C-alpha cells in the first residue's frame with residue numbers, strides 16, 4: 580500500500596493576507612503566534628522532525644497564510660531555508676496554501692524552481708452568495724481560473740472547503756462538492772465552520788445572525804461529501820481542524836461543530852451505514868458476531884470511543900461483537916462471521 584507522506588507543517592498565520600474573512604483567526608487555529616519565522620528557525624523546525632518517523636516521502640508544508648501574497652523576498656527566505664534538505668533528499672517536495680485570487684501564472688515558475696509541487700487553495704465554497712456573506716473578497720470564478728492555471732503549469736492542486744459558512748445549506752455545500760470534483764483536485768480538506776472568539780462570525784452569532792451547524796449535521800454533510808469524493812477517486816486528506824492547545828483553550832471556540840476526532844466521526848459514520856444492514860441480517864442467525872477487516876480500518880469501524888460497537892450491540896441485542904485483524908480482507912472491505 581502507498582505510504583502516507585510525512586508532512587512537516589510550518590505555520591505562517593496571516594502572513595501575506597490582506598483580508599479578514601468573517602470566520603478567520605489563524606493564530607488561534609494554528610497555535611503559532613510567532614509572526615515571523617527566520618530561515619534558521621525554519622531549518623531547526625524541519626530538522627526536529629528527522630528521525631521521528633520512517634514515513635516517506637517527506638514534504639514541508641507552509642500553511643496558514645496566503646503564501647503567494649508574501650513579498651517575494653519573504654517567499655525566497657522561507658523557500659531557501661528548505662533547499663539544502665531538498666538537495667540532500669531529506670525532503671522531497673514543498674506544499675503551500677494560498678487564496679484563489681493570488682495565483683499568477685508568471686509566479687509559478689519561481690515556485691516550481693524552489694521545489695513547490697502542491698498548491699492548496701482556500702476555496703471554502705463555490706457559491707458566490709456564501710463567499711460574499713463570508714467576506715472572502717473573491718468569487719468562484721477565481722477558483723476556476725486558479726485551478727486551471729495550476730493544472731496547466733503542472734502543479735498538484737488541493738482544495739479546502741468549509742461547510743456551514745453564512746448563507747450555506749446542505750444543498751449549496753453538496754453543489755460545491757460536485758463542482759469541486761469537476762475541477763479534478765489532487766486532494767481536498769473539509770473544515771466545518773467554527774465560531775472563534777473575536778471574529779466577525781462571533782459577533783454575528785452573538786447577535787443571532789449566524790447559526791453554526793450542529794456536530795451531527797456537520798458529520799452528515801461531510802459524510803456525503805467524502806463519499807462523493809471517494810467515488811471520484813479524490814482523497815479527502817483532512818476533516819475538521821487539527822486539535823491544538825491554543826484552539827482548545829477555554830473561550831477560544833465560541834460555538835460550532837468542533838470535535839478533536841471529527842474525521843474519525845465521519846469515517847465511522849460511513850462504516851456504520853455500510854455495515855449495519857449485514858450485521859442486522861447476520862444477527863438473525865447468531866447473537867455472537869465477529870467483524871474482520873484490515874488493522875488500519877478497525878479503529879474507524881469501532882467508532883470514536885467504540886461508539887459503533889456499543890450502538891450495534893444495543894440495537895441488535897448482541898451477546899458479543901468482536902473485531903479481528905484480517906490482512907486478507909482488501910482495503911475498505913470487511914467480513915462478518917459467527918463466533
Ligand code: SF4
Nearest residue numbers: 593596598599600603
Ligand atoms: S484569506 Fe485565509 S488567512 Fe486571510 S483572513 Fe481569509 S481565511 Fe484567514
